[in-house]
Amino acid sequence: MKNVIFAAVILSLLTVACSKREPVIDTAQELKLKYDTTAIDSFSQGATSVDIARQIRMSSQKYQDSLKEVLKLQQEEKRIMLELEKENKKKAEAEKKLKAAENNSTEPKVE
Secondary structure, eight states: OHHHHHHHHHHHHHHHHHHOOOOOOOHHHHHOOOOSBSSSSTTSTTOOBHHHHHHHHHTSHHHHHHHHHHHHHHHHHHHHHHHHHHHHHHHHHHHHHHHHHHHHHHSOOOO
16 A cells, blocks of 8 residues: 555656646857947957948948939839829810810800
8 A cells, every 4th residue: 555655646746747848948049149240259350330331331332333223213213203194184185175175066056
């Protein structure tokens, strides 16, 4: 009888001990620090802050060329929109003239 009680106590302790699960924490992400420099050592010679590196990239010729290209595309789109608006105005005026001519021709003339 003592053996059965002892086995039951051991079995219950094992089930309680094995049932507790701790959440898995990804330590690699927690240990990954974010620095504001592009160099490995922020105090080393030639370390550049992120803001200065951004300014350098923005002043590069490739970036300036891409800005000019975007500006040209925007101007082209604006020109096309203006042409479409002019064309739509001409069509609207032509339709008004047609309607006015139809209204004048359908009205009986009183003399």
